[in-house]
Amino acid sequence: MLSKEENEILTRVGPGTLMGDLLRRYWTPACLSSELPDSDSDPIRVRLLGENLIAFRDTNGKVGLIQNNCPHRGASLFFGRNEESGLRCVYHGWKFSVDGTCVDMPNEPAESDFKAKVKAVAYPTHESGGIVWTYMGPESTITPFRDFGSDSLPQDQWRVGKQLSTCNWVQGMEGNLDSAHISYLHQYFAIKDIPDDGTDRPGYPSNLMSMKFWRHDRAPRFEMVDEWYGYRYAAVRTTPNGHKHIRVNAYIVPWGTAVASIPFGGGQGLFVPIDDENCFRYFIAMQPVVNPRGLGGQGYASDPNWPYGVFGGAGRGTIARTLTAENDYLIDREKQRKVSYSGIDDFVSQDLMVTESMGAIFDRSNERLGTTDVPIIRMRRILIDAAKGLAQGQQPPALAGVEGHDFRNIRAVEKILEPGESWQMLGTWDDPAVQESMAALQAH
Numbered sequence: 001m002l003s004k005e006e007n008e009i010l011t012r013v014g015p016g017t018l019m020g021d022l023l024r025r026y027w028t029p030a031c032l033s034s035e036l037p038d039s040d041s042d043p044i045r046v047r048l049l050g051e052n053l054i055a056f057r058d059t060n061g062k063v064g065l066i067q068n069n070c071p072h073r074g075a076s077l078f079f080g081r082n083e084e085s086g087l088r089c090v091y092h093g094w095k096f097s098v099d100g101t102c103v104d105m106p107n108e109p110a111e112s113d114f115k116a117k118v119k120a121v122a123y124p125t126h127e128s129g130g131i132v133w134t135y136m137g138p139e140s141t142i143t144p145f146r147d148f149g150s151d152s153l154p155q156d157q158w159r160v161g162k163q164l165s166t167c168n169w170v171q172g173m174e175g176n177l178d179s180a181h182i183s184y185l186h187q188y189f190a191i192k193d194i195p196d197d198g199t200d201r202p203g204y205p206s207n208l209m210s211m212k213f214w215r216h217d218r219a220p221r222f223e224m225v226d227e228w229y230g231y232r233y234a235a236v237r238t239t240p241n242g243h244k245h246i247r248v249n250a251y252i253v254p255w256g257t258a259v260a261s262i263p264f265g266g267g268q269g270l271f272v273p274i275d276d277e278n279c280f281r282y283f284i285a286m287q288p289v290v291n292p293r294g295l296g297g298q299g300y301a302s303d304p305n306w307p308y309g310v311f312g313g314a315g316r317g318t319i320a321r322t323l324t325a326e327n328d329y330l331i332d333r334e335k336q337r338k339v340s341y342s343g344i345d346d347f348v349s350q351d352l353m354v355t356e357s358m359g360a361i362f363d364r365s366n367e368r369l370g371t372t373d374v375p376i377i378r379m380r381r382i383l384i385d386a387a388k389g390l391a392q393g394q395q396p397p398a399l400a401g402v403e404g405h406d407f408r409n410i411r412a413v414e415k416i417l418e419p420g421e422s423w424q425m426l427g428t429w430d431d432p433a434v435q436e437s438m439a440a441l442q443a444h
Ligand code: FES
Pocket: 070, 071, 072, 073, 074, 075, 089, 090, 091, 092, 093, 094
């Protein structure tokens, strides 16, 4: 539960808000590279942190992200002509380069230097992993790009998709950090009939057995460790054979999540605010995961044996929504009785249903939090403290350029532990499964 005042701090992201100022200190996804396919291709609208912007790729392939309203008299630059290294407003012909410089002002006398005095708001961009990232904070506090592993990844190996969600970004993110709900929301009754394939023993279970464990133990215990980037925590379940099964998820300040997969995940889910009441959920895979032992899954790569079309099935690009609040997510009550707990077809739509049905910004002074909500409480506290701290001159957490901050070493894992084995090292460079995967990739 939060006070109404703290709920406002947590959820509001516009310019000049506490959280808005904090979020502007981080490189943030603005759009997909594929939305700006070629030099001089069509400009697109981007709404980000409550600001209306226009993105365009100029003649040299550089991406500009500039204010929507032309600095002259406000016509939308969405309707501009993307030509010869700049975007030209079609009202009176003023033209702007990717950094917002006014490079032409044809309706003023040739001798006028007025154009030197005009600059459009423009944010720097960096393309990596199929995403156009931007930095919207003060120029003086810009930090290096946070490389989650995509900067060195060839284009044919990255996967990225994004999907609109009509609720506040924190509300969406709370779902990813909630390891308890998989025992309910994502349950299919047929899971109980999955035959035991022998992987209910220390080591990596198969994906299907893992779902059995979620169903078997529905009240997980949580072990949490604060990290420089946020936290990681293990949800501990007991398997039918009495083993200790863990799913380790990570929270990466401010809007990043890594959700457990077998043997470890090379991807993240990012919850990027469009404004206070809408967000884009980005699904990114920045580290290829090879699992030479052949057990379990393949991180976020698609696994043909995985029947429920999770992340791996999401594919690339902007993912259309057919199941929405307007059509009640096409809930099928007969299926809800006989097939699945929710009666809603795919995993992600099940998540969207629960988080959007709270209303765009839920009033958290009305909640009643229990023991499995600890990761959510912690994430909110980190964000609220960081936002308040920034206003008092403190450095935001989890920025690049600080010694020891290796963003490629943040991974979520799932495993059945040996008696006495600790989970903290799993998913890091020290984990034999990570080392095997890297070696197998190199041998590829
Ligand atoms: S409004 Fe854009 S050039 Fe006049």
